[in-house]
Amino acid sequence: MAHTHYIKKLLHIKDPNIYLSEVPVTREKKKDQEYLVVHGKLTYRPSCCKVCGVKNTSSQDLIKHGTKCSTLTLTHVNFQPVLLRLKKQRFLCKHCNSTFIAETSLVDRHCFISNLIKTTIxxxxxxxxxxxxxxxxxxxxxxxxxxxxxxxxxxLEPNNQELPQHLSIDEFKSVKDVSGAMSFLFINASTHRLTDVVENRQLPYLLDYFMRYPVEARNKVKTVTMDMYSPYTQLVIDCFPYAKIIIDRFHIVQHMNRALNSERIKVMNELRYTRPRDYRKLKKQWKLVLKNEDDLDFSCYFTHRLYEGAVTEKMMADYLVQLDPKLECVYALFNQLKWALEHRNFKRFKSYLEESKKCTLPRKARTVLQTFEKHLEAIKNAFVYTLSNGPIEGMNNKIKNIKRSGYGYRNFYNLRARLLISYRLTTSNYQPRALYFEDEKAV
Known part of the structure; x- marks a missing residue:
């Protein structure tokens, strides 16, 4: 009948061997929820016996042998779940005396949840x-x-025979059962596509993992973008002999901002009881100290309750840093390094590092500069290549949201499967950037 045909189209029942009854839809209440129940029958003429394989040529081979009722879960209609009460035809083979049941593409064998529901999940x-x-x-x-x-x-398991030419690696807070509490993930730095998630970020475990890849695949890796975590440097040296290390530019700035903020807090605490007004200025306006000097507004005047008269952002930042000579020195040096990084001028960056050795700096600031000198060759690559860890940091943020929405995960492999679905099942319209800054400028 015509109405049963449209009901089948509405419920995405594409199997032509399913025939709906004359009164196809009823209602049932089950576990405090109302269901729409569709009634139908599955029958056809099988080509052969599923057990012995004999061809079905006449009634002397296969005959119908009753039905078996199955309740299948379908989609929703008007926010109501739909069940399919399906009578499946049974067949009897007269050669081997075995029986089997008719099968449909609507569900997998021995399963009562439709494939459409699984795809929606x-x-x-x-x-x-x-x-x-x-x-x-x-x-x-x-x-x-x-x-x-x-x-x-x-x-969606990754191919253990190939690796991207440009890798980006990082770690994230994992489940409690993971040794070291941190897991490792790496992506294709050019396409921003997740490659794999590794349970442990410790160096011996990562060496064992990457050594599973063929030598040819590991030799094709050209660049690895990462932070300044020293075991990762050793990992690249051991596993990817032809790859160049690129230190992420965000982490370079982050190291400087943390050292500068630490010095601000130190000066602020020293002035807490002797100059409380300056203490409040350093406490409330910490963003001005960390903001790039070139980005401070020097033309717009306004009034502020902590200052007398009209001031600008530049005037307030200059006042804050001149409260202590060491803070002023660190502020000026780090802003010079940020300027060189922003304008891709590695010669100026290196010269500023050399000049910093002539002045006395706080311990944390000196530690940051020594770290830069240690990774100077990798930092130089950050001035040349456009690759960064921005996409993988965004993935880390989404991983936190996924864990938070589910109130945490106990099983690492469940979390890994969820991440593979989230990042490998989606299609992206991202257009890759030019590999070098010089090529990008030319374009």
Whole structure:
């Protein structure tokens, strides 16, 4: 009948061997929820016996042998879950006296949840939401969502024979069972596509992992973008002999800002009881001290309750840093280094490092400069290549949101499967940048 045809199209039932009954839809209440129940029958003429393989040529080979009723979970209509009460045809083989049941593409064998629901679960797992919420939306159980997640995650396993030419590596806070509490992930720095998630970020574990890749694949890696974590440097030397190390520019600035902020706090605490007004200025206006000197506004005048008369951002920042000679020296030096980094001038950056040896600096600032000298060759590559750890830092932020939405994860492999679905199942329209700053300028 015509109305059953449209019902099948509405519920995405594409199997032509499923025939709906004359009164196809009824309602049932189950566990305080109302379901729409569709009634139908699955029958066809099998080509052969599923057990012995004999061809079905006449009634002397295969005959119909009753039905078996199955309740299948389908999609939602008007926010109501739909069940398919399906009578599956049974067949009897007269040659081997065995029986088998008719099969449909709507569900997998021995399964009562439709493939459409499983596909929807996989699509929902890409978003930042808890698995319990997904189960409630689709009227299935949370273990079903976990099972589908593990199955889809297995299909997205990375190829252990190839590696991207440009890698970006970082770590994130993992589950409690992981040794060291930190896990490791790496992506394709050019396309921003997740490659794999490794359980442990410790050097011996990472060496064992990357040594599984063929030598040819590891030799093709040209660059590795990372922070200044020393075990990663050793990892690149041992596993990727032809790769250049690129220190992420964000981490270079972050090291300087942390040392500068530490000196600001030190000066602020020294003035707490002797000059409370200056103490409040350093406490409330910490962003002005960390802001790049070139970005400070020097033309717009306004009044501020901590200052007398009209002031600008530049005037307030100059007043704050001149409260202590060491703070002023560190502020000037770090702003020079930031300027050189922003304008891709490595010669000036190196000359500022050399000049800093002539003056006395606080211990934390001196430690930062020594760290820069230690990784000077890798920092030089940051002035040449456009690659950065920005995309992988964004992934770390999403990982935190995924863990927070699900109130944490106990099993690392469940978390890994969720991450593979979130980042490898999606398609991106990202257009890769030029590899070198010089090429980007030319374009």
């Amino acid at each position: 996989a699509m929902e797992l890409k978003e930042t939401q808890s698995m319990t919420l997904i189960a409630q939306h689709l009227s299935v159980s949370p273990p079903t969502v976990i099972r589908v997640m593990r199955q889809v995650g297995e299909t």
